[in-house]
Amino acid sequence: MGETLLSGLIRAGRSAADLVVVEKREERAAELAERYGVPVVADVAAAAEADTVLLVVKPQDMADVLAEIAPALRPGQLLVSLAAGITTSFIESHVPEGVAVVRVMPNTPALVDEGMAAISAGTHCDDAHLAEATDLLRSVGRVVEVPEKQQDAVTAISGSGPAYVFFVVEAMIEAGVHLGLPRTVAHELAVQTLVGSAIMLRETNEHPAVLREQVTSPGGTTAAALRELEVHRVRAAFLAALEAARDRSRELGS
Numbered sequence: 001m002g003e004t005l006l007s008g009l010i011r012a013g014r015s016a017a018d019l020v021v022v023e024k025r026e027e028r029a030a031e032l033a034e035r036y037g038v039p040v041v042a043d044v045a046a047a048a049e050a051d052t053v054l055l056v057v058k059p060q061d062m063a064d065v066l067a068e069i070a071p072a073l074r075p076g077q078l079l080v081s082l083a084a085g086i087t088t089s090f091i092e093s094h095v096p097e098g099v100a101v102v103r104v105m106p107n108t109p110a111l112v113d114e115g116m117a118a119i120s121a122g123t124h125c126d127d128a129h130l131a132e133a134t135d136l137l138r139s140v141g142r143v144v145e146v147p148e149k150q151q152d153a154v155t156a157i158s159g160s161g162p163a164y165v166f167f168v169v170e171a172m173i174e175a176g177v178h179l180g181l182p183r184t185v186a187h188e189l190a191v192q193t194l195v196g197s198a199i200m201l202r203e204t205n206e207h208p209a210v211l212r213e214q215v216t217s218p219g220g221t222t223a224a225a226l227r228e229l230e231v232h233r234v235r236a237a238f239l240a241a242l243e244a245a246r247d248r249s250r251e252l253g254s
């Protein structure tokens with residue numbers, strides 16, 4: 001996720017000289033420096049001099065990283081965390097008083113500048129901090145502000161969401177192959193169907209149920225397929241899946 005954001009910031013015209021990446025593994029550091037022309041350092045504390053620090057480590061590593069970086073932080077700086085589940089109050093309790101914290105839940109379509117990010121302000125965050133975080137994330141897609149208590153649900157829908165979509169496409173390709181289509185053809189049909197449907201959703205602004213009804217001819221093929229999806233409780237499975245993701249996000253933050 002960190003590299004996705006880094007590449008987006010550079011595409012959006014941020015100067016590589018204004019960025020510093022922290023990467024401890026030498027091989028990976030060399031790869032990032034070569035690919036993006038950014039300075040890459042191994043010492044977390046060295047990056048703490050930046051006005052804005054993005055934290056893109058796993059939730060399980062967050063306490064260790066905060067312990068490393070905290071002594072070098074100063075009030076007024078902005079910390080932007082992209083970690084699932086980690087609350088702004090957890091971060092605030094590990095850094096000096098007055099450091100501003102913004103919690104963000106991004107997603108991987110940021111790689112193609114079609115990301116969806118939800119942001120929530122912590123206690124010491126002013127409008128300028130929130131605007132800076134919004135600006136960073138807007139480089140790679142859309143941004144909404146949500147109350148922090150909604151972030152676990154956001155994680156379940158848009159943070160993890162791309163994986164569900166890829167899973168469905170994968171299942172459609174496998175089904176196409178099962179029906180006798182060459183794999184390359186099944187792949188192209190499924191992917192373009194997804195892209196076309198996604199653009200329709202955004203451009204028509206219609207409810208998905210309306211668009212689904214337009215495909216569903218009375219007594220036709222789509223009705224036959226949708227009946228099977230209902231019999232196999234796909235809608236209920238999505239509800240259970242998103243609840244599991246929401247619960248896991250809460251767990252990661254506790």
Ligand SMILES: NC(=O)C1=CN([C@@H]2O[C@H](COP(=O)(O)OP(=O)(O)OC[C@H]3O[C@@H](n4cnc5c(N)ncnc54)[C@H](OP(=O)(O)O)[C@@H]3O)[C@@H](O)[C@H]2O)C=CC1
Nearest residue numbers: 001002025056057058059061065082083084106107108159
């Ligand atoms: N993947 C996704 O779709 C999304 C991820 N997120 C969040 O983004 C964060 C990163 O996730 P993801 O990119 O998938 O995970 P990765 O494991 O790919 O990335 C985590 C990175 O953190 C580095 N790291 C770990 N410990 C330290 C440390 N002490 N100092 C400096 N760097 C460290 C790792 O380096 P190394 O490889 O050398 O160990 C690795 O590059 C998570 O908190 C996740 O919740 C949020 C939304 C979507």
Ligand SMILES: O=C(O)[C@@H]1CCC=N1
Nearest residue numbers: 083084155159160161
């Ligand atoms: O799977 C995860 O925990 C991360 C957070 C949202 C998407 N990926």
